[in-house]
Amino acid sequence: MTSSISNISRGDIVELKSLHSPPQLVKNVLTATLALLGDSPKSASDWGFVRKALGKFGQDSVLQRISNCVPENIPVEAKKFAKSQVADANVDEATKVSKCVASLLGWVNCMLADVEQDEKPKKI
Numbered sequence: 001m002t003s004s005i006s007n008i009s010r011g012d013i014v015e016l017k018s019l020h021s022p023p024q025l026v027k028n029v030l031t032a033t034l035a036l037l038g039d040s041p042k043s044a045s046d047w048g049f050v051r052k053a054l055g056k057f058g059q060d061s062v063l064q065r066i067s068n069c070v071p072e073n074i075p076v077e078a079k080k081f082a083k084s085q086v087a088d089a090n091v092d093e094a095t096k097v098s099k100c101v102a103s104l105l106g107w108v109n110c111m112l113a114d115v116e117q118d119e120k121p122k123k124i
Contacts, residue, residue, distance in 0.1 A: 005066055005107050012100035013062060017054035022047070025089055029101050030054075032082035032108045036074055037065045041081045071111055083112050 019026065027047060034044035034053055043049045054062055086108055094102035 005063070005103055008063060008100050008103050010063075012098075013054050016098070016100060017051050023097055025094060025097055026101050028085045028089060029094065029105045029108060032085040033062070033066075033104050035078050035082045035085070036108060036111050037062070037069060038074075038078070041078075066107060069111070074111060079112055082108060086112075 016022070016026065016030065027050070030050045031041075031044045034050060035041055039049070039053070056062070058064065059068075086105060089105055091102050091105055091109075094105045
């Protein structure tokens with residue numbers, strides 16, 4: 001999954017940041033992304049906050065945060081919230097909107113693959 005994320009350029013992020021009224025799919029995918037990266041659901045749901053997050057550089061940039069993300073450290077509650085944001089989203093639909101959004105959705109889905117594992121009873 002990191003390969004699809006590595007195809008996202010800074011220009012792709014700038015393009016998303018420039019959207020003043022993005023499609024709901026874009027909002028939902030970015031909300032889920034930021035929630036998985038540790039931002040509160042309330043903050044991640046605010047488009048103004050999302051745009052500020054997309055504008056950060058260096059260690060605080062969204063792409064760097066994704067690169068540094070350790071799936072095992074994502075709280076189950078963040079995963080559940082993110083899952084609720086992208087429950088109806090699919091990669092084909094996202095690709096029609098933006099290849100960047102499709103790549104981010106793929107990353108989100110990869111991170112959420114653990115949700116079912118976390119919820120299954122562990123065999124002893």
